[in-house]
Amino acid sequence: MLKYFAKRILWMIPIVICVALLIFSLMRLIPGDPARMLVSRDATEEEYLNKRVELGLDEPFLTQLGKFLTDTFLHFDFGKSYMTKTSISRDIGPRMVRTMELGLLAAAFAMITGILLGITAATHVKKWQDSLCMIIALVGISMPAFWAALLLIMLFSVKLQLLPPSGIGGIQYYILPAISVGLYGTATFARQIRSSMLDVIGSDYVTTARSKGLTEREVIYKHALPNALIPTITIIGGFLGQMFGGSIVIETIFSIPGMGLYLITGINNRDYPVVQTCVILLSIIFCIAMLLVDLAYAMVDPRIKARYASSKVKRNK
Amino acid sequence: MNSKDQSAPFLEVKDLEVFYSAGKQKVQAVNGVSFSLQKGRSLGLVGETGAGKTTIAKAILRILPHASATVKNGQILLNGTNLLSLSEERMRDIRGNEIAMIFQDPMTALNPILRVGNQITEAILHHSSMTKAEAEKHAMEMLEMVGIPAERFGEYPHQFSGGMKQRVVIAIALACNPALLLADEPTTALDVTIQAQVLHMIAGLKEKLGTSMILITHDMGVVASSCDDVAIVYAGQIVEYGTLEQIFDHPSHPYTRGLFNAIPSMNIDQEYLEPIDGLPPDPTHLPEGCYFSPRCKYAAEACKTGNMPVITTADGHLCRCCQYNLVAKDEKK
Amino acid sequence: MSANEEMIRRLAKDRLAMLGLLIFVAEIIVAVFAPLIAPSDPFAMDFTSMLSAPSSAHLMGCDEMGRDIFSRIIYGTRYSLGLGISVVVVSTIAGTIIGAIVGYFGGVADAVIMRIMDVFQSIPSLLQSVVISVVLGTGFFNTLLALSIHRTVGSARLLRGSIMGMRHMEYLEAADALNCSKLRTILKHVLPNSFTPMIVYATAGIASAIMSASTLSFIGLGIIAPTPEWGAMISSSRNYFIEYPHTVLFPGLAIAITVFALSVLGDGLRDALDPKLKN
Numbered sequence: 001m002l003k004y005f006a007k008r009i010l011w012m013i014p015i016v017i018c019v020a021l022l023i024f025s026l027m028r029l030i031p032g033d034p035a036r037m038l039v040s041r042d043a044t045e046e047e048y049l050n051k052r053v054e055l056g057l058d059e060p061f062l063t064q065l066g067k068f069l070t071d072t073f074l075h076f077d078f079g080k081s082y083m084t085k086t087s088i089s090r091d092i093g094p095r096m097v098r099t100m101e102l103g104l105l106a107a108a109f110a111m112i113t114g115i116l117l118g119i120t121a122a123t124h125v126k127k128w129q130d131s132l133c134m135i136i137a138l139v140g141i142s143m144p145a146f147w148a149a150l151l152l153i154m155l156f157s158v159k160l161q162l163l164p165p166s167g168i169g170g171i172q173y174y175i176l177p178a179i180s181v182g183l184y185g186t187a188t189f190a191r192q193i194r195s196s197m198l199d200v201i202g203s204d205y206v207t208t209a210r211s212k213g214l215t216e217r218e219v220i221y222k223h224a225l226p227n228a229l230i231p232t233i234t235i236i237g238g239f240l241g242q243m244f245g246g247s248i249v250i251e252t253i254f255s256i257p258g259m260g261l262y263l264i265t266g267i268n269n270r271d272y273p274v275v276q277t278c279v280i281l282l283s284i285i286f287c288i289a290m291l292l293v294d295l296a297y298a299m300v301d302p303r304i305k306a307r308y309a310s311s312k313v314k315r316n317k
Numbered sequence: 318m319n320s321k322d323q324s325a326p327f328l329e330v331k332d333l334e335v336f337y338s339a340g341k342q343k344v345q346a347v348n349g350v351s352f353s354l355q356k357g358r359s360l361g362l363v364g365e366t367g368a369g370k371t372t373i374a375k376a377i378l379r380i381l382p383h384a385s386a387t388v389k390n391g392q393i394l395l396n397g398t399n400l401l402s403l404s405e406e407r408m409r410d411i412r413g414n415e416i417a418m419i420f421q422d423p424m425t426a427l428n429p430i431l432r433v434g435n436q437i438t439e440a441i442l443h444h445s446s447m448t449k450a451e452a453e454k455h456a457m458e459m460l461e462m463v464g465i466p467a468e469r470f471g472e473y474p475h476q477f478s479g480g481m482k483q484r485v486v487i488a489i490a491l492a493c494n495p496a497l498l499l500a501d502e503p504t505t506a507l508d509v510t511i512q513a514q515v516l517h518m519i520a521g522l523k524e525k526l527g528t529s530m531i532l533i534t535h536d537m538g539v540v541a542s543s544c545d546d547v548a549i550v551y552a553g554q555i556v557e558y559g560t561l562e563q564i565f566d567h568p569s570h571p572y573t574r575g576l577f578n579a580i581p582s583m584n585i586d587q588e589y590l591e592p593i594d595g596l597p598p599d600p601t602h603l604p605e606g607c608y609f610s611p612r613c614k615y616a617a618e619a620c621k622t623g624n625m626p627v628i629t630t631a632d633g634h635l636c637r638c639c640q641y642n643l644v645a646k647d648e649k650k
Numbered sequence: 651m652s653a654n655e656e657m658i659r660r661l662a663k664d665r666l667a668m669l670g671l672l673i674f675v676a677e678i679i680v681a682v683f684a685p686l687i688a689p690s691d692p693f694a695m696d697f698t699s700m701l702s703a704p705s706s707a708h709l710m711g712c713d714e715m716g717r718d719i720f721s722r723i724i725y726g727t728r729y730s731l732g733l734g735i736s737v738v739v740v741s742t743i744a745g746t747i748i749g750a751i752v753g754y755f756g757g758v759a760d761a762v763i764m765r766i767m768d769v770f771q772s773i774p775s776l777l778q779s780v781v782i783s784v785v786l787g788t789g790f791f792n793t794l795l796a797l798s799i800h801r802t803v804g805s806a807r808l809l810r811g812s813i814m815g816m817r818h819m820e821y822l823e824a825a826d827a828l829n830c831s832k833l834r835t836i837l838k839h840v841l842p843n844s845f846t847p848m849i850v851y852a853t854a855g856i857a858s859a860i861m862s863a864s865t866l867s868f869i870g871l872g873i874i875a876p877t878p879e880w881g882a883m884i885s886s887s888r889n890y891f892i893e894y895p896h897t898v899l900f901p902g903l904a905i906a907i908t909v910f911a912l913s914v915l916g917d918g919l920r921d922a923l924d925p926k927l928k929n
Contacts, residue, residue, distance in 0.1 A: 018769040029785050125384065142910035144861055146868050147884060147902035150891055158892050202382070204425040210380050212440040212489065213412035222439075223428050230430070245776025249869055263777075264869060267784050279781060283773045290772075302430060302473040 005295060012287050016280065017073065023279045024068055027272045028061060034082055034270040055082060072280070079273040081266075088277050092259070096281065098168065099251070099258035103243055105174050106182035110239065113182075114189025115225075121190065122197030122228075123220060133190060140187030145246045149180035149253045166255040177254045181246045185239045192235050196228040203227075226300070233297045240289045244282055326353035327529055328377075328497060333391035335372050335381065335553075344600045346372045348553040349390070354497075354546070359523065359530040361540040361561075363576070364550035365597050370533040371421070373550075374499040377531075378418055379408050395497070414444040417490035418499040419519075422506045423482035427474040433485045434460070434470030437492050444493045459488040463518065480511035484518070491522060498523065498530045504539065516543055537580055541565065549573045552598050552608040559634035569636040571613045571644055607638070615640040660922040667918020673911035681727035688721035692878045701894045710900040713887050715876070719897065722878035723904050729879040730908065733794060734860040738852050741798040745805025746848070750841070752806070753813030760810075767803045775800045779862055783871040793872045797859055808851055850920045857912035864905050880905050 035051040043051075052058045056067070071077045078088040121133035156176060157165035164173050200206060201224055209223040251260035259278050266274030298304045335347040347369045354360050362370045375381045377393050379400065393400040395415065400408065420426040428436060437456035441447060447455065457467035463484040474482060483503060490498060500519060504512040520543050523530055532544055540547055540561070547564040549557040549572065557570040568574045575593035595612035598604055607625040610616040619639055627637050638644065661667055680687055689709070696716035704711040710719040752760040770778065779796045786792035864881025866872030873879040875886040880901040887897035 015769055015772050019773060022769065023781065026781055026785050031787065138910060138913060139906075141913050142906040144864055144868075144881070144902065144905050144909075146865060146881075147898065147905065150884070150888070150898055150902070154892065154895055204420055204422060205428040207380055208420060208426045208436075208486070208489070209428065209439075211378055211412055211418045213409045213414055213443055214439070215409060223431075226430055227428070241774040242776075244774040245780075245865075248776065248780065249865055252869065263780075267780070268870075275781070275784075279773065279777060282777055286774050287772050300430065303475045306473075306475060 005291070008291055008294070012284075012291070015287065016284055017069070019283045020069060020072060020276070020280050021065070023276050024065055027276060028064075030270065032270060033057075034272060037270055038082060068276075078277040081274050082271045083269050083274075088273055092262070092277060092281065095258050095262050096285075098256055099247055099260060100285070102174060102177055102181065102247055102251070102256065102258060103240075105178035106243055106247075107185065107236075107240075108182075109178050110182035110185025110189055113186040115193055115229075117186065117190035118193025118197060118228075119220065119225065121194040122201065125198060130194075134194070137187040137190040140183045140190075143183065145180050145184060146249045146253060148183055149176065149250055152176045152180060153253075166253075168256055173254075173256075177250050177256060180250050180253075181243055184242055184246070188235060188239060189232060192232045193228055196231045197224060200224045200228045230297070230301050233293060233300070236293050237290050240286065240293070244286055327356040327396060328354040329392075329394040330373070330377070331392040331394070333373065333376060333393065334389040335369070335376055336387050336389055337385050338387070339385060342601055345603060346386075346553050346600060347376065348603075350550075350553070350555055351391075352548050352555060352558060354529055354531065356496075357527055357529055358545040359532055359543060360546045360548060361544035362531060362533045362548050362550055363535060363537065363540055365535060367597060367600070368550045369553035370550050371501050372553075374418060374501055374531060374533060377497075378412055378416055378499060380412070380418075410444070413440045413490075413495070414493045415495055416497045416499065417493065417495040419483075419486055419490045419501060419503045421502040423479055423486050424506065426486050427482055429474055432471050432473060433477070434472075437485070437489050440489055440492045456488075456492065459492050460485075462491075462522065463488045480507050480515060483507060483511075483515055487515075487519065487522070491526065491528070494526055495528060498528045499533070500530060501533045502535070503532075505534075505536075512539075519543070537576060549576070552600065552603060554608060554637065555635075556609065556637045557635065559631070563631060563634040567631070567634070569630050569634065569641040569644055570609075570638045571615050571640070572609050574644060575612075609638075613640075615643050657922045661918055664918040664921065666914045667922075670911040670913070670915035670918065673907060674915060677727050677731055677908060677911075680724055681731050684725050684728055688718075688724040690718045690721045692717060692722040692725040693876055694718070701890060701897065703894075704896055711894075711896045713883065713897050714890050714894075717876075719883070719900050722883060723880065723900060726878045726880045726883065726901070726904060729790070729873055729877065730860050730863065730905070731856075733790065733797070733863045733873075733879075734856040734908075734912075736794050737797045737801060737859040737863075738855045740794065741801035741855070742805050742848065742852055744798070744802040746809055746841070748802065749806035749809030749813065753810035754835075763806075764810075767807065770800065770803045771807075776862060776865060779866060780869070780871060783866055788871060788874050790873060793863060793866060796866070796872075797862055801855060801859065805848070805851065808847055812847055846923045850916060850923065853912060853916035853919055857909045857916065860905065860912070861909055 033052075035048060035055055035057055038055075039048050039051050049058075056064060059067075068079075071079060076089065078092065080086065081088055081091065084091075117133040117136060121130045124130045153165045153176065156163045163176050165176075167173055201220075205227075206219060206224055209219045214222070247258065248260035248263060250256075251258045252264050255261070259282060262274060263278035263282075265271070266278065330353070331351050333347050333350045334345070337344040337346050350369075350373055352360065362373065364370050372381065372386070375386075376388055377400065381388070388401060391401070395411070400411065403411070427433065434453065434456050437459055438449070438452045441452040441455055442449065445452070453470070457470055460467050460470060465481060465484055465488070469477075474485070477485065483506075487503070498519075503519065504515050507515060516539060519530075522528070530543075532539070534540060544561055546560055547558070548555045549564070549570060551572050557564065557568070557573045564573065568577055572593070575591075578591040579593065581590060593612060594614075598608055598611070604611050606619075606621040606623060607613070607616070610620040613620065615638075617640060625637050625639065627635050628639070628641060630636050630641055694717060696712065698716065699708065699712045700716040701714055702708060702712045702716075708718050708720065710723065713719055713722070748763060752763045773781075778800050782799060783793060783796035786796060863872055864879070864884075867874065867879045867881030868885045870885060873882050875882050883901040884898045887894070887901075891898040
């Protein structure tokens, strides 16, 4: 199994380089010249050309690309922001931490609430609890995250004055953003858990567990739930993608200086290096998260673990 | 026949009726089944797929899916206590402890993500005051008893073959030394060569532990090798009930005879087997009168209306057929 | 075609799915006949009724420019539904072509295209749409393209998966044995059999495309004000929402109701097409 995951990690390297290449090329296709934007409106042609040299924009595309790739992947230097002229590698650290904190909180919120809703629905199938949980889930799926965020601010910050509407500080600043980002996950988890729980509850081994005289609680939490969670792990991947995307928007609403806000500011200022760095790093985090999901999948299911263990003889697809 | 000299039988099922409902449709799965079982004996429940055999067993253990199944009527007396009127809590003490069940398909009966040892230990811990270490030791002994080396305690179900899995299932069932074992087609899903091994093992363990057993099967050969009494089930009813000898030597119900005629005989050189014409009735629309009448070559007018009474033909030999005399005469030819 | 009738019968029995279908059809009608239904011009500014609350004159009130929110939401169906449906149509066609090629022919084409798709799929979807729409700029067609690329990859993978799954089915070997051309085999056998997962994916896709489109518009990419796209409406009224919540409440509700309708319709279709999946 180690070999399989080592291969997966190695395979990430060309993927990430390709992502970098793609993003770098796309940035150069954006209409508008950053040098022109950075110099004052009445700047002379000479000042403008100097700016181009300063930013390295005068060199041919391939030279720029080569420099970018070597700096990024060999020196781990993401360059300097066009706007603030500060080192991105230094600026990005705390921002990455904030985005990850938000992501982890949102994921925890989504999983806990999703599992609770899903179990309640599955153990009360076709009763009012089931309908209620599934309606909550459908509402969660239907609400755009940014709209939910505005409604939450309206309710908890403006009307009830319980939680701060923006900024950073203690954990209370993360609660509303985490709920906004996690809401969609809550809904998808609840639906997936309900349907896989129903499959599992009807299965023979649950009947076996019951025939041993175990309590209903033991049957559900020890036998049914762990099995029902396995197919749920696969949708975590999709949820993570949604979550990283969602954090871009949610960070701007709550003014959390994370990677999302950094990226949007970068886009608005045509700050190429900032945009590139954010996209590449977010993709790397995303790939690692997906890999961890696969790893978790293999760890919890002994059958899959066994398959990976014997995959040495199989083809590497 | 020791059925006369004992006052209260060990297990007695009286007029059991079970319905399944799916939406507005109601299915009568078990229609007034009564039988009794003496301590230490084995009863074979024989019938086609869908006849209601598994439902009877699950009703005894009260593990029918409560969303769709309802026990409408009847009593299930274990040593005189009606299981159907017990609280769920009290019933949990009986499940796995006094009554245990072996399931049809060993491939799906074990939890795929728990180690087999833990699946056995769990049942023991639940019904005894043993410590975890003692329970684990006992579970290993159980594994050894069903012929699995104790070292395999920590392995997962997927590491076992079908026959080995069924052994694990048997070990789980016998772990608390139950007084009654419900074996639901324990060998159907296994290879023919393994079937005999497993049956032999169940019989041996049953002997050793003094367990009573209800063996559900559609295989007359299995019945012959492991049962003392036999009940033939058709469309949720017991159509014939007697000792092994009574049923095998003097089958009285046309359906039972049909079952025997469908088995190739070793002694006579048979060119054709004689199948039972028609199909089992649709449980949502059971026929009027005797449920078997549409397929029965002995059916008379009397068979097509009313409820078919149960007739005692010999000492304890019950048959739900008014034409049994004709059947018996036919047999003599 | 009794299988189809059976499916439609099952779908018709699903009340929630029927509600979804009803809402969806009603919204399409609203989109087509928007000029007849809307009480006023969605672009007409009236500074006397700026940010006015809902009243008989303005059912849902007015936005910060004094435009009638109700009329804007009605015209907004054209952009939201139009984008959602076009994204799914474009990406399904493109995805089907790519998926059919790689799935059926396999080999080098498969390996190369799959690796390219790996690259695309390792960028979170919204991030990808954001970057592409930065490059392309705002507007309907640019947004359409920005949203379609990620979905195309998804559709192609889905179709490839189902083709791979049935490549060794006996009826395809039979078709091979009868010397059917590969193209004919794909058109006659493979595509119809991949239809079920595709249609479910497409219905759910309209919902998620509408959601992504409104999100892009909200952050100032996608379709921008004064065009009455729902996400753009929320974006432009965002600074006023604390005092005038109706300005973001109604456009958001419009998105939520549409996505809800498509989600329940998608669920219903999935269950009707494959009753095995229904619990």
